[in-house]
Amino acid sequence: MADGSKTKTFIVTRFDPDRHEAPTTETYEVPVRERWKVLDALNYIKDELDPTLSHRWSCRMAVCGSCGMNVNGEPKLTCKTSLAEYGDTVRVEPLANFPVVRDLVVELDGFMDKFRAVKPWIIKAKERAVEEGPHRQSPEELEVFRQFSMCINCMLCYAACPVVANEPEFLGPAAIALGHRYNEDSRDEGARERNRIFRGEGTIFSCSYANECSEVCPKHVDPAAAINQAKFRAVLDWAASFVTSGPREE
Amino acid sequence: MAHPQAMQPARPPRTRTARPKAPDYLRPRMLSYLLFDATGIVYLLAGLVVLRAVFALASGPAAWQAFVADLHHPGYVAFHLLTFVSAVFVGVRFFRLFPKAQPARIGPLRPPPRPLIHAMLYAVWIAVTAFVVAAMVGVIP
């Protein structure tokens, strides 16, 4: 085209609970420019073609985790995914494995429940008094868990995981990785409590080594590594629990 | 389709939601994963063949000869070829995961660097395979 753009066809999921029984699709022809990401095309659709389209996005630079969607069957951050990777037809769907609220927007409260369940905060047997000063942590101690603290809660890992698809109770990659991050934090004393949660209804042992979570993670958190390290730790903790009780146990 | 309750919140959402869609099982990475699980069938049958071998050995020469004769049957040979291929496939996939599944520290013990664990696993694999082959083929008297 004269302005340097070419047209791509976007097949976008649409769902309005007041009007549709189930999700349908709508097709849009979008003149895409060089270096556009999928998000740019979605914003063009909303601005120029169909203002009724609903989709989440915010930072445009892959740090907020808002814009996760399934693009051609693969969970992606749409602000980070270049259209040059795709041919003339691009399919955009809401994240897999999540209930769909509207169009490309999914219900996230299920994740929030799992997130809260792993107690993602520093747990101490006895709270440190202000006069005692801050916790001290060496760079080596930080390095043990730093990778797992990089999660932006974009939930691409949940969309990719076959166990999340089939076992509603499973805690899921991001929640387990975060719980493991706290278990490995030298300041934390809550591993006994968290490991009991890991062995409970949301059992981390349901993870079946698909490694899909780590394949799709945009921040290289490697949740598969976290989950499998956590399994080992949970087994050690299980054995230890027959002998000792945890710091906050009665 | 995914499970109807997949990622469902504890409190029902304010509006009606559409049922979650499952990930695409036909993508190459997913097919590889399903194959990985499916090798369970091969391992089951292989374990049962070895069980038969052990029972035959315990029962006496006649049972053992019958077992060895069956091993030459094209069906058995094809199955064992499949067993070999499955074991290699499982090993490669599993060894890719094993190094990163080691916790950072257990007490004072730290795991070796991941590439070293990887190399050690392959070395052990080759050594054990060579040993088993040598034992079965007669190199070990």
Add this chain to the structure above:
Amino acid sequence: MRKLLLQLEPVIWLLFGQGILIGTLLLTGWGLVLGVLLPLGMVPEEALSYDRALRVGGSLLGRLVLLGLAALPLWKEAHHLRSLSIDFGGAERDVWIAPLLYAIAALGSLLALVAVFRIPFPG
């Protein structure tokens, strides 16, 4: 039943881990000999004779290897077939599939243990 399964998960996982690690290490050689070397005629008749099998398989190491070869793959199998069942929408039937698969593995392991003891001691 689900509570029992959850409580046994750590043990099941350990057995599965060994099944996949040691089971794979041993099965590779077993499959290579019987699936590749045998049809290529590289396994002498003598090697698989009863006397030799008794000598090699009846040794302490031989019995341990045979036990590992027979029992450990069953645990890998049980866990993976359970995953496969779940992957195909089997969350509800897991409550009877899991105990069934693990029971088969346990039974097979027990039989393997019995059989390994029943190999006559040479000499």
